[in-house]
Amino acid sequence: MREMFYSHAIREAIAEEMERDPNVFLLGEDVAEYGGAFKVTQGLVGQFGKGRIRNTPICENSFVGVAVGAAMLGMRPVVDIMFQDFITLAMDQIVNHASKIHYMYGGQLSVPIVIRTPAGGGRCYGPTHSQSLEAWFMHVPGLKVAAPATAHDAKGMLKAAIRDNNPVVFVESKLLYGQKGLVPEEDYVVPLGQARVVREGEHLTLIAYSRMVGEAERAATALDREGISCEVIDLRTLAPLDLQSIADSVVKTGRAVVVEEGCLTGGVGAEVSAQIVENCFDYLNAPVQRVAALDVAVPCADALERAALPDAGKVMATVRQLMQKYG
Amino acid sequence: MDDKQLLADYRRMLLIRRFEEKLDSLFTSGVIKGTSHLYAGQEAVAVGVCAALRSNDFMTSTHRGHGHLLAKGADPKRVMAELFGKSTGYSKGRGGSQHTACAAVGFLGSNGITGGGIPIATGAALAVQMTASAPLTKDGHAGRNRAHPDAVVVCFFGEGGASIGMFHESLNMAGIWKLPIIYVCENNLYAMSVPLHEESAVQDIAHRAESYGMPGVIVDGCDYFAVARAVAEAAARARAGEGPSLLEAKTYRYYGHSKSDKREYRTREEEASWKNRDPILLLGTKLLETDVLTKDAQLQALHEVDAEVEAAVEFADNSPEPDPAAVLDEVFA
Numbered sequence: 001m002r003e004m005f006y007s008h009a010i011r012e013a014i015a016e017e018m019e020r021d022p023n024v025f026l027l028g029e030d031v032a033e034y035g036g037a038f039k040v041t042q043g044l045v046g047q048f049g050k051g052r053i054r055n056t057p058i059c060e061n062s063f064v065g066v067a068v069g070a071a072m073l074g075m076r077p078v079v080d081i082m083f084q085d086f087i088t089l090a091m092d093q094i095v096n097h098a099s100k101i102h103y104m105y106g107g108q109l110s111v112p113i114v115i116r117t118p119a120g121g122g123r124c125y126g127p128t129h130s131q132s133l134e135a136w137f138m139h140v141p142g143l144k145v146a147a148p149a150t151a152h153d154a155k156g157m158l159k160a161a162i163r164d165n166n167p168v169v170f171v172e173s174k175l176l177y178g179q180k181g182l183v184p185e186e187d188y189v190v191p192l193g194q195a196r197v198v199r200e201g202e203h204l205t206l207i208a209y210s211r212m213v214g215e216a217e218r219a220a221t222a223l224d225r226e227g228i229s230c231e232v233i234d235l236r237t238l239a240p241l242d243l244q245s246i247a248d249s250v251v252k253t254g255r256a257v258v259v260e261e262g263c264l265t266g267g268v269g270a271e272v273s274a275q276i277v278e279n280c281f282d283y284l285n286a287p288v289q290r291v292a293a294l295d296v297a298v299p300c301a302d303a304l305e306r307a308a309l310p311d312a313g314k315v316m317a318t319v320r321q322l323m324q325k326y327g
Numbered sequence: 328m329d330d331k332q333l334l335a336d337y338r339r340m341l342l343i344r345r346f347e348e349k350l351d352s353l354f355t356s357g358v359i360k361g362t363s364h365l366y367a368g369q370e371a372v373a374v375g376v377c378a379a380l381r382s383n384d385f386m387t388s389t390h391r392g393h394g395h396l397l398a399k400g401a402d403p404k405r406v407m408a409e410l411f412g413k414s415t416g417y418s419k420g421r422g423g424s425q426h427t428a429c430a431a432v433g434f435l436g437s438n439g440i441t442g443g444g445i446p447i448a449t450g451a452a453l454a455v456q457m458t459a460s461a462p463l464t465k466d467g468h469a470g471r472n473r474a475h476p477d478a479v480v481v482c483f484f485g486e487g488g489a490s491i492g493m494f495h496e497s498l499n500m501a502g503i504w505k506l507p508i509i510y511v512c513e514n515n516l517y518a519m520s521v522p523l524h525e526e527s528a529v530q531d532i533a534h535r536a537e538s539y540g541m542p543g544v545i546v547d548g549c550d551y552f553a554v555a556r557a558v559a560e561a562a563a564r565a566r567a568g569e570g571p572s573l574l575e576a577k578t579y580r581y582y583g584h585s586k587s588d589k590r591e592y593r594t595r596e597e598e599a600s601w602k603n604r605d606p607i608l609l610l611g612t613k614l615l616e617t618d619v620l621t622k623d624a625q626l627q628a629l630h631e632v633d634a635e636v637e638a639a640v641e642f643a644d645n646s647p648e649p650d651p652a653a654v655l656d657e658v659f660a
Binding site: 025051052056057059061062063064065066067068069070071072073074075077092093096097100101102103104105106107108109110111112141142144165166 | 385387416417418419421422426427428429430435436439440443445446447448449450451452453454455457458460474492493496497499500503656657658659660
């Protein structure tokens, strides 16, 4: 094991998969010499050249479409969407094409692409550079959605995503890029669709993904001192959801709080809560709660951004209220 | 082009025409559900393009895709079965008229999103180019790669599709990367009902090629020979690594945009003037004049084509419905 930045783990996954399979290539804005807006792909152009680390013009919909067409002929493109907010420009190629081509053409063609998207706020980038839009993609049949919370998972899940024969929206957290974690020396993958029990607990299950896993862990540590024992589940993959791991935990604790960085309404928590209520109703001792961003554009100013986004403190407040009423 | 190919192509144009005429009656009588966009009138474009292609070249299509499919060599039986919503259709009944692919002949799909196939074709051309230059894997092959390194990609769209951002974005990338692709704009003068002068600031879509560093060529879309010649030149450019081309074929669709269209935005006189230059009539006359075709052979071709269309309808009609229990099959690969 080595300690490694989340961003370097992603870079290493791309490099190793490109080394392993000549059909893998990277395309997007500023991915070559500049190394991507967050320097995640820095240095790869020296190793693989500009043919396979390919700068594109600014045209998200069409360069995602280019990836789709290349994938239909057997390539395995990794697409870099500079900020997740810009994925809105590529909705046609993702929703109408990438996700449907295998099914709607009778299984004749497939679209093995990975769409990497740095998501989330916390850096005062403001409304069009801070969103967490991953819930939208859970709604589209045929797409997988991965959102790793650690360097270990970022590398292992990206490798799994690149080897997957389906389109995968890969959610990276901008704030996690600078976090370190332990990463094995040897080749490994973390299969998509498997959640992870981050810490065990008795009274309540905190269900989170991506950057909110860390916030949930911080809340759990603090709440432990107050006598509230929280289990923390990292969903890791939003589509397909690991319903079994969610149910196993909720059946044990009887209470669940879902934590996400995206907006509350119609979010990941809405789907997870509905699944819990449908599948675990008899085991629930309290209504499922959601902690999410307020239903507002993520504002620029630090004080406003903090007010809009969820954090450990807001998780703790929700848990305390829940335990007071239903403890 | 030898006589054998000319006769085969004449026959294929007839097949497309009779296939579409049959479809029109099947939709009108309610035998087929959903909607359709018929290709009749534009046959010289699809067949002329394919006359200049190789079997391992690729193609993307539009919502008006039956003619392209049949020209590329798809089986009329399975195209018809798809239109009937049967399990023997190329898309197993899931795609219907606007979403049919035939990977075996390099046909990468008709497409219900106007312009949606343009970046996909561009990406296919990138795959071809990368295959030509890519190192092979250790065991000596390039995985599941379908692309032949010498292939070209043909991308069909209408002048309506040329308004969408993806047209401009994709041609720009193809121009930058010198991709082996031929963009074929079938300018049939109306985007659904909106006439050319209301949908484009220039009257020739081919002029836009200059912005993307490629030649733009206008051809008579009723003239099979003109289309084939232009595509042969563009394909030679592409195969030589000289990059993409934009071809604009001036053409006309005989039916309305879709089955509900009463064609109130254009005159019957305009329609008649185009039908005077019917692409099948023009090619037939030329082939008769040059003794490639005889009157007897012409009649025989018509009978054969009609029998082929009838056989397709019979095959589709007798094919099983898709199993509702299999509705979730193949959501994932």
